[in-house]
Amino acid sequence: xxxxxxxxxxxxxxxxxxxxxxxxxxxxxxxxxxxxxxxxxxxxxxxxxxxxxxxxxxxxxxxxxxxxxxxxxxxxxxxxxxxxxxxxxxxxxxxxxxxxxxxxxxxxxxxxxxxxxxxxxxxxxxxxxxxxxxxxxxxxxxxxxxxxxxxxxxxxxxxxxxxxxxxxxxxxxxxxxxxxxxxxxxxxxxxxxxxxxxxxxxxxxxxxxxxxxxxxxxxxxxxxxxxxxxxxxxxxxxxxxxxxxxxxxxxxxxxxxxxxxxxxxxxxxxxxxxxxxxxxxxxxxxxxxxxxxxxxxxxxxxxxxxx
Amino acid sequence: xxxxxxxxxxxxxxxxxxxxxxxxxxxxxxxxxxxxxxxxxxxxxxxxxxxxxxxxxxxxxxxxxxxxxxxxxxxxxxxxxxxxxxxxxxxxxxxxxxxxxxxxxxxxxxxxxxxxxxxxxxxxxxxxxxxxxxxxxxxxxxxxxxxxxxxxxxxxxxxxxxxxxxxxxxxxxxxxxxxxxxxxxxxxxxxxxxxxxxxxxxxxxxxxxxxxxxxxxxxxxxxxxxxxxxxxxxxxxxxxxxxxxxxxxxxxxxxxxxxxxxxxxxxxxxxxxxxxxxxxxxxxxxxxxxxxxxxxxxxxxxxxxxx
Ligand SMILES: [Zn+2]
Ligand SMILES: [Zn+2]
Numbered sequence: 001x002x003x004x005x006x007x008x009x010x011x012x013x014x015x016x017x018x019x020x021x022x023x024x025x026x027x028x029x030x031x032x033x034x035x036x037x038x039x040x041x042x043x044x045x046x047x048x049x050x051x052x053x054x055x056x057x058x059x060x061x062x063x064x065x066x067x068x069x070x071x072x073x074x075x076x077x078x079x080x081x082x083x084x085x086x087x088x089x090x091x092x093x094x095x096x097x098x099x100x101x102x103x104x105x106x107x108x109x110x111x112x113x114x115x116x117x118x119x120x121x122x123x124x125x126x127x128x129x130x131x132x133x134x135x136x137x138x139x140x141x142x143x144x145x146x147x148x149x150x151x152x153x154x155x156x157x158x159x160x161x162x163x164x165x166x167x168x169x170x171x172x173x174x175x176x177x178x179x180x181x182x183x184x185x186x187x188x189x190x191x192x193x194x195x196x197x198x199x200x201x202x203x204x205x206x207x208x209x210x211x212x213x214x215x216x217x218x219x220x221x222x223x224x225x226x227x228x229x230x231x232x233x234x235x236x237x238x239x240x241x242x243x244x245x246x247x248x249x250x251x252x253x254x255x256x257x258x259x260x261x262x263x264x265x266x267x268x269x270x271x272x273x274x275x276x277x278x279x280x281x282x283x284x285x286x287x288x289x290x291x292x293x294x295x296x297x298x299x300x301x302x303x304x305x306x307x
Numbered sequence: 308x309x310x311x312x313x314x315x316x317x318x319x320x321x322x323x324x325x326x327x328x329x330x331x332x333x334x335x336x337x338x339x340x341x342x343x344x345x346x347x348x349x350x351x352x353x354x355x356x357x358x359x360x361x362x363x364x365x366x367x368x369x370x371x372x373x374x375x376x377x378x379x380x381x382x383x384x385x386x387x388x389x390x391x392x393x394x395x396x397x398x399x400x401x402x403x404x405x406x407x408x409x410x411x412x413x414x415x416x417x418x419x420x421x422x423x424x425x426x427x428x429x430x431x432x433x434x435x436x437x438x439x440x441x442x443x444x445x446x447x448x449x450x451x452x453x454x455x456x457x458x459x460x461x462x463x464x465x466x467x468x469x470x471x472x473x474x475x476x477x478x479x480x481x482x483x484x485x486x487x488x489x490x491x492x493x494x495x496x497x498x499x500x501x502x503x504x505x506x507x508x509x510x511x512x513x514x515x516x517x518x519x520x521x522x523x524x525x526x527x528x529x530x531x532x533x534x535x536x537x538x539x540x541x542x543x544x545x546x547x548x549x550x551x552x553x554x555x556x557x558x559x560x561x562x563x564x565x566x567x568x569x570x571x572x573x574x575x576x577x578x579x580x581x582x583x584x585x586x587x588x589x590x591x592x593x594x595x596x597x598x599x600x601x602x603x604x605x606x607x608x609x610x611x612x613x614x
Contacts, residue, residue, distance in 0.1 A: 041348035066414040107373040
C-alpha cells in the first residue's frame with residue numbers, strides 16, 4: 001500500500017506542481033490501483049511513473065472543480081487506446097457521469113472497456129477487495145467529499161509453539177487450522193482456530209479529503225487514521241483567504257490531524273503563490289502543531305507500513 | 308507571423324510529443340495569438356513558452372477528437388484564473404460549444420471574459436485584423452476542417468524618386484499621398500496615389516489542415532500557400548493503415564504540397580509508433596517528393612517571412 005502523488009498544486013498547473021491526482025497503489029493487496037481525482041495532464045504525469053493505466057480500476061472524484069476532473073476524458077481514452085479491457089468504476093459527485101459521457105460522446109471516443117459510475121453519498125460506498133471505503137461531505141461551496149479507505153483486518157499468526165505443545169506438528173494441517181474455524185485432526189481431536197491464533201492484524205486506514213474549509217465536523221471521520229491527506233492551499237496567516245475561498249491553511253490541517261489523533265499527515269494542493277523557498281515555512285507551521293507532517297510534491301511516494 | 312508547435316503527436320501523448328496544438332503568433336500583425344486545436348495539457352506546454360494566455364483571442368478547432376480538444380476547458384479556466392478579460396472566440400465544428408459549456412458549467416468554472424462560438428462551415432468564416440480565414444471540409448470520418456489563413460495584401464512602397472522628379476519633396480505630404488487615393492497639393496495639383504505607388508505587397512497565406520485522409524479535393528484549397536501544415540500520422544508504406552484510420556502518410560502530404568505548389572511543408576501529428584531514429588526516414592520520404600519539408604517537434608518554431 002503506497003500513495004503516489006501525481007499532482008499537488010491548486011487551481012492551475014505550474015511548472016513545479018500539476019493539478020490534483022493521487023494514486024493509491026494496491027498492487028500487492030488487490031492487484032489494482034485506485035486514483036483519487038484526475039486533474040488535466042494526469043495521464044502525462046503517469047508517463048513518468050510505473051503506473052499502467054489498465055491497472056487503474058477505480059477512480060474517486062472528490063469534487064467537480066476543473067483542477068480535479070479535466071484529466072478524466074483523456075485518461076479514459078488513452079486507457080482504451082492502450083487496449084485496457086477491465087471494467088473501470090468512477091465514484092464521484094452528481095454531475096461526474098454527465099461530464100464524462102458528454103466529453104466521450106462528443107469526441108467520438110469509444111472505450112474498449114465497460115465504464116460505470118457510482119454517485120457519492122455519505123456513508124459506506126464500497127466494500128470489496130479487502131477494503132471498505134466511506135464518504136463524508138466537506139465544506140467547499142460545491143459538494144466535495146472525503147474518502148476513508150479502511151483495509152479490513154486480517155487473521156493473526158498461528159501460535160506455533162502452542163500447537164507444538166499440544167502435539168500438533170508443522171505440516172499442511174497448519175493451513176487447515178488457520179483457514180477454518182474448526183479442524184478435526186487425524187486422531188479425532190477437534191481444534192478451534194481461536195485457541196491457536198494471535199489477535200487480528202488490524203488493517204491500515206487512510207483518509208483522503210477533497211478541498212475543504214477547516215471544520216471540526218471532520219474530526220470523527222479522520223479519527224486515528226494511519227495517514228491523513230489534507231489540502232493546505234494557504235499558509236497559516238491566510239486563514240481569511242482560506243475561509244473566503246473554501247480552503248484550509250497548513251495550521252488548520254495540522255489542527256485536524258492532532259485533534260483526530262492520526263498517525264501521519266501529508267499536506268497537498270499547495271497554491272502556486274508559494275515558491276520552493278516557502279515550503280520550509282509551510283512545513284514548520286504544520287509541524288509546530290502536528291510534528292509528523294510532510295508536504296507532498298509531484299511524484300512524492302509514501303508507503304503505509306503494515307501494523 | 309510565426310508558428311509555434313505546442314503538440315505534434317497523434318492520438319495519445321507520449322514523453323516526446325504532446326497531443327495537437329499549434330499557436331499562430333500574430334503579435335506584430337494583430338497583437339494577438341491564434342490557437343489551432345487544444346489537446347490535453349496545451350496549457351502545460353504554454354508554461355514553457357512566452358505565450359500569455361490572455362493574448363490568445365481566437366481558437367480554431369479542426370475536429371472534435373479528444374486529442375484535439377481535451378485541453379480546452381483547462382486552458383479557458385486558467386486564462387480566466389490569470390485575469391484575462393478580453394473576449395475569446397472559438398471556431399469549431401458543431402458540438403464544440405456543447406462540449407465546452409458542459410465542461411465549464413459542471414465544473415463550476417465562471418470565466419472573467421466573454422466567450423463566443425462560431426460553428427464551422429465551408430467558405431469564408433472570418434475577415435478582420437487584416438486577415439481572411441476560410442474553411443474546407445476534409446476526409447476524417449467525423450467532420451474535420453482545414454483552415455486557410457490569408458493575410459490581406461498591403462499597399463506598396465511610395466516611389467520616392469518619381470515624386471521628387473515631379474517636384475514633390477519628402478515631408479508629411481508623403482503620408483497623405485500614401486493614405487489617400489487623391490491628394491491636392493498646396494500648389495493646387497491633384498495627385499493620384501496609383502501613379503506614385505509600387506505594386507501591392509502580397510500577404511502571406513498559410514494552410515493548416517486537421518486530420519485527414521489524402522484526397523485530391525484539398526489541392527485547390529492549399530494552392531500556392533506560403534506554408535502548408537499537414538498531418539503525417541503514418542510512414543509512406545503504411546498507406547492502408549492511413550486509409551483505414553482516416554489519416555495520411557508522409558508521402559501523401561508531400562504529394563499534396565507538390566501538386567498544390569505550396570512553398571513549404573511542415574509535417575505534424577506523428578504517431579508515437581515512430582521513435583526519434585525513425586524521423587530521418589519519415590523526412591526523407593517526404594523530401595523525395597517535396598524537398599522543402601520539415602517535421603515539427605514540440606516547441607518547433609517557424610517564422611513565415613514577408614514577401
Ligand atoms: Zn476545489
Ligand atoms: Zn482525429
